[in-house]
Amino acid sequence: MVKKVSMMQKIGSWAFIVGIVISLVAGFWQLGLVLTAVLIVLGLIVGFLNVTGSESTPFLLATVSLVIVSNFGGAVLANVSPVLQNMLNALIVFVIPATIIVAIKSVYSLAKA
Numbered sequence: 001m002v003k004k005v006s007m008m009q010k011i012g013s014w015a016f017i018v019g020i021v022i023s024l025v026a027g028f029w030q031l032g033l034v035l036t037a038v039l040i041v042l043g044l045i046v047g048f049l050n051v052t053g054s055e056s057t058p059f060l061l062a063t064v065s066l067v068i069v070s071n072f073g074g075a076v077l078a079n080v081s082p083v084l085q086n087m088l089n090a091l092i093v094f095v096i097p098a099t100i101i102v103a104i105k106s107v108y109s110l111a112k113a
Helices: 007-028 033-049 053-080 082-112
Strands: none
Touching: 007 033, 007 082, 033 082, 053 082
């Protein structure tokens, strides 16, 4: 049986892929206002459309780990290569809005129960 994928799921999946690719490519430049806004909007789309209730806890654990590691590892990456640090910073700009949305959805579902 073939699982039918909704248009919203496709948009969410593409937003995730595009966000990751932009984050990696953005490592070669400093993030400007427009690129930052694009990554934030893509992160919001991912948070609203991609992460379901059963995926919330693993997603939040992974993103919190990423934010903690980026905080402590960013300086190390800067010593290795500024490009790696820029990629990590862009990835964080993309992931944090999704994390906020998923966390709010999780708190809402807990409060509703």
